[in-house]
Amino acid sequence: MRRRHALVALALVAWTTGSVLGAASTPEPAAAAPPWFEIGLAHAGYVPALDGTSPVFILFIGSDARPGQPVEGERTDSIHIVGINPAKKEASILGFPRDSYVEIPGHGMNKINTAMFYGGPDLTVQTVESLTGIKIAYWVLTSFEGITAMVNEIGGLKIDVPFAMHDTYSHADFEPGQQRMNGKNVLAFTRDRHSLPAGDFGRSENQGIVFISALTQFRQEFRKDPSRVFDWVAAGMRNVDSSVPLDQVLTLAFTASMIDPDTVQNMVVPGTTASAGNMSIVQLSSEAQGIYADMKKDGLVSKRNVPPSPNALPAG
Amino acid sequence: MGAVAFFVLRGSEGGGGGIFGGGGGNDTIPTLELRITKTIAVSTTATPAKKLKAGASSIAKKVTDAMNRLYTAAFLDPGNWRDNSYDDVWAMFDQGARAAAQQEVEAVTLGSTAGDVYNKVAEPIGKIEVRVLMNENDQPATAVAIVDFTATATGKDGTKTLVVSTGQYFLKEVSGNWAIYSYSVRREDHPIVPTPGPSGSPSTVSS
Numbered sequence: 001m002r003r004r005h006a007l008v009a010l011a012l013v014a015w016t017t018g019s020v021l022g023a024a025s026t027p028e029p030a031a032a033a034p035p036w037f038e039i040g041l042a043h044a045g046y047v048p049a050l051d052g053t054s055p056v057f058i059l060f061i062g063s064d065a066r067p068g069q070p071v072e073g074e075r076t077d078s079i080h081i082v083g084i085n086p087a088k089k090e091a092s093i094l095g096f097p098r099d100s101y102v103e104i105p106g107h108g109m110n111k112i113n114t115a116m117f118y119g120g121p122d123l124t125v126q127t128v129e130s131l132t133g134i135k136i137a138y139w140v141l142t143s144f145e146g147i148t149a150m151v152n153e154i155g156g157l158k159i160d161v162p163f164a165m166h167d168t169y170s171h172a173d174f175e176p177g178q179q180r181m182n183g184k185n186v187l188a189f190t191r192d193r194h195s196l197p198a199g200d201f202g203r204s205e206n207q208g209i210v211f212i213s214a215l216t217q218f219r220q221e222f223r224k225d226p227s228r229v230f231d232w233v234a235a236g237m238r239n240v241d242s243s244v245p246l247d248q249v250l251t252l253a254f255t256a257s258m259i260d261p262d263t264v265q266n267m268v269v270p271g272t273t274a275s276a277g278n279m280s281i282v283q284l285s286s287e288a289q290g291i292y293a294d295m296k297k298d299g300l301v302s303k304r305n306v307p308p309s310p311n312a313l314p315a316g
Numbered sequence: 317m318g319a320v321a322f323f324v325l326r327g328s329e330g331g332g333g334g335i336f337g338g339g340g341g342n343d344t345i346p347t348l349e350l351r352i353t354k355t356i357a358v359s360t361t362a363t364p365a366k367k368l369k370a371g372a373s374s375i376a377k378k379v380t381d382a383m384n385r386l387y388t389a390a391f392l393d394p395g396n397w398r399d400n401s402y403d404d405v406w407a408m409f410d411q412g413a414r415a416a417a418q419q420e421v422e423a424v425t426l427g428s429t430a431g432d433v434y435n436k437v438a439e440p441i442g443k444i445e446v447r448v449l450m451n452e453n454d455q456p457a458t459a460v461a462i463v464d465f466t467a468t469a470t471g472k473d474g475t476k477t478l479v480v481s482t483g484q485y486f487l488k489e490v491s492g493n494w495a496i497y498s499y500s501v502r503r504e505d506h507p508i509v510p511t512p513g514p515s516g517s518p519s520t521v522s523s
Binding site for chain 1: 416422424447452484500501502503505
């Protein structure tokens, strides 16, 4: 039997380089420790995140239904594919301009946001799948009221406003920079397109900023108190409609806790405004097919295929 | 991947008097009864959490029983810690979490070499808060136990250590048992240093 003179804990040395619940470092082997002290692992954890090599794609849809209107019977102001790469613990967000002129299965060519009007989330999923070739695993549908309540229930969000936004339609009234917003302000931030140089393209990117802000805040809270995951999941489930079962919501939340927000790609499918008959539409760029094909492979988009930020484009 | 290390001074191997020599501990398993401080139902529907409290409370009792078993097996049962035999502990984790926990024996249990270091572990106390996430039908789906646990370990040299474990354990019901599928646990042991009491008689405090 090994004998030791042992006495006192000298100090606690903490280093935090990742998720509290992440796989912990391997303890130092005893043989490698200096002869006069022993290093023992005192902090450990495990997160049941998604694993495997297949990417997971979720379609987030924001209905433009006003309070009192049926969420599924209206059009969509926000359509984003979120791709998750479980192996790399990275993600991407790809937004679609709401006026994108695409084939709506069973309804001919029309704006992408009419798919919700014709056939709810299922037809919106079919439309996006048909357009991109990407298989959507789940959809999540929210509304003006839903996003407002959800943000309030998690205590607000800190948003980095890219530039001054003053718009009477959406009630956006923000100076640039980091600011904590309640649900009403986050809604205004996601709705404003009039004060954005790139209009709806910029709005779609701003909606992606909200995703990333939420991820950043969730991770911070989760590190301090993992049980907060229940509050976030519950706030989501109370305020959105979705096809994601609860156990999968939890798995996705645990997975999110391991995704570094700084690595999340926030993109908008490029295109140009045009007209079809008397409709103002967006003709998606030919580069879009390369983005879809790239994203389909592993949930991420290679640097060479990442389109320029619409909010970075010069005004006009 | 966060981690915290603690350092324990130790003398050179071999000579020096064998402070840890001899066994002599008894094999009584101290009784642990974690005190439930709070039970919270987390509603995922429009139903107010207050209306779900009863369902959450019944789950809290089961989760507390599971945590009492876990801490007893991991820190208190001499049949386990003397021989670095924690099979009872690993059985409480589901497959994914089990593999991770087995790699982290020093944090999750009294430790792989506890039998070399300690003679006895006693005076366990602790508290627990249980949060229960309800499903779409307002039924309990999963729970998280937030546990603070301490016990006094007596070394083979007579010194005492306050063993401190704080953790969050996510559990779900699997075949009638509550199994841990995710966890975050921290060990922060403190030496208990004898200090003179007010009357001059020695007492002990943890530093």
